[in-house]
Amino acid sequence: MRWASALSAAAIGAGAVAGPVAAATPSVAAPQRAKAVTSKVECTSSNHKLAKKLAADIAEALASRESMASLSFFDRPTGTSCTSDAAKKYDGASVTKTVILGALLYQKGGTLTEAEDALARKMIIDSDNTAATTLWKQLSDLKDPKKPDPVKIQEFLDKAGMGSTVLDKEGSWGLTQVTANDQARLLRLFTGADDSVLGSRSRSYALELMNQVQSLQRWGATAGAPLDSVVHVKNGWLQRSQNPDVDSFDRGDWKVNSMAALTENGYGSGLVVLTENNRVPEGRPANEGWDYGIETIETVSRAIYRDVYPDAEGYHPSRPTSPASPPAAEPGAAR
Template sequence: MRWVSTVTAAAIGAGALAGPVAAATPSAAAGQRAAASGPEVRCTSTDRALAEKLSHDISRALAGRKSMASLSFYDRPTGTSCTLGAARQYDSASAVKAVILGALLYQKGGTLTAREDALARKMITESDNDSATALWKELSDLRDPEKPNPVRIQEFLDRAGMGNTVLDKEGSWGLTQVTAGDLARLLRLFSGGDDSVLGSGARTYALDLMQHVRPAQRWGATAGAPLDSLVHVKNGWLQRSRNSDVDAFDRGDWKVNSLAVLTGNAYDSGLVVLTENNRVPEGHPAEEGWNYGIDTIEAVSHAVYRDVYPGAERYEPGRSLRRGAATAG
């Protein structure tokens, strides 16, 4: 019998104010998020003690954090899963690039042209925004070039059962609304054995790109992962502008997201952590909001991997954000 442990994650996300570097459209979910009550960490497992410990330790990792956070975790070998606000929508930033990759592979039957392969590689391993825009347009209805409607990405979402993901239909792909639950479903798709949506070659290709993300971008949901696992990752970060046409909830806010899959040596797990409300104190460097979001994610990541893989040697990622660079990735 599966056992359910429920523990309240105290004070996750107090008041909010914040919105993107390159887009002024306010977040569609902002009002819902501002009014939402704090969710609870819920873990289930075939191992009762593990479920209870995860619920407690994830809640403790988030206690006192000012970030608003949601997560979804699964571990197939132990039959374990954890969620926290997994249906809450967040601005995707570059986390949506994993979705674009899945849609591209789905539409192409896993066989890409040399140009598509080059764009996909840059999009995932370097988080290149121009490559993401090019593939977004390739998967869109371009009857109005100023507002590429990503109809073929939507077809993939429908097929993959990612019904809570809302694509931005005006071309600002980083403002796509994603949920931890849907992104975990995508990770299960990439790492599983089901050929009904993506064939084995396409799944292997996606994981290979995520395994070769450059070292400076391997932070987040990778932190504390066992050193003998293969770690596949895609992160996203975005500081919304302070312009008056951006919803007050989003103005100046850093959105920092991370998704990771562990495979190899009998590992088979996925973790998604989405955050927002990562504020920069007045007069402080902008990077502080970015680092605060990462610290929130890595606190969760360490707690999860410590409990599920006790005694393992740990991976500790670096991070790098160039001063003066665009604040989206």
């Protein structure tokens, strides 16, 4: 696995796509859900056996998890894609920062000022919330400063075809609703060769920042990735408060998300896994819900990379012992 400082990304052609293969995961319910949630994993590939194995192994990886999860995966060299509940909306938390970055690069044509470059680097590499808020406001209509309307970010989403993403128009960017499909579309954009939305300079810059993410935030959709690939990652997490105004479904749960792309040395893939209802067992430390979400993502990630790259040695990410929890009064400032 390589974490480099300067990168170039090129699209790798995919082969013909076989028909979809589907595998149903057993019903999985969050503890307070009266009705179980049934997920269906669907995979297509130029290699039908690979598609079948991926669908079965992803379903098995999800079957033991009590939280809710959605995913979208693509691999250009094998012409493979997999999804599970990929249109379901989740609080984006800090994966929203990749959307902000894409919008900034789109609006600026890839040429940032020194100040914008510094903010973008802080936002992605260090997951700095203040930097994200500053750029969100820069890309917003500020007629009502208390409710910045992110119109320029919406322009980017429209151009990128990310029609399922719903921006939070009251400034809580971490509560922007994202889907696994739309975030995977963003990874395709960053790793592709299409200049119609972002030019090559913008795409390389986005990947460079995601490649330089600080070491303790490289967990999640990187787990099991081949060590000879160049990896680009962005994670996000958010614990909802126990306040009465929060829906009982969300109270106290952890939203944990991860997205990663593999490039260079023949690699060309992207994986997004979004989770919620990672509950904290009664009387246990709060970080156990956060850990559970990460474990869900990494269980899925390892299963995928093991199937697609069976001969590769996989990456084992580290992570801090406890997360940085956002202030209860400002849920948009999620890490």
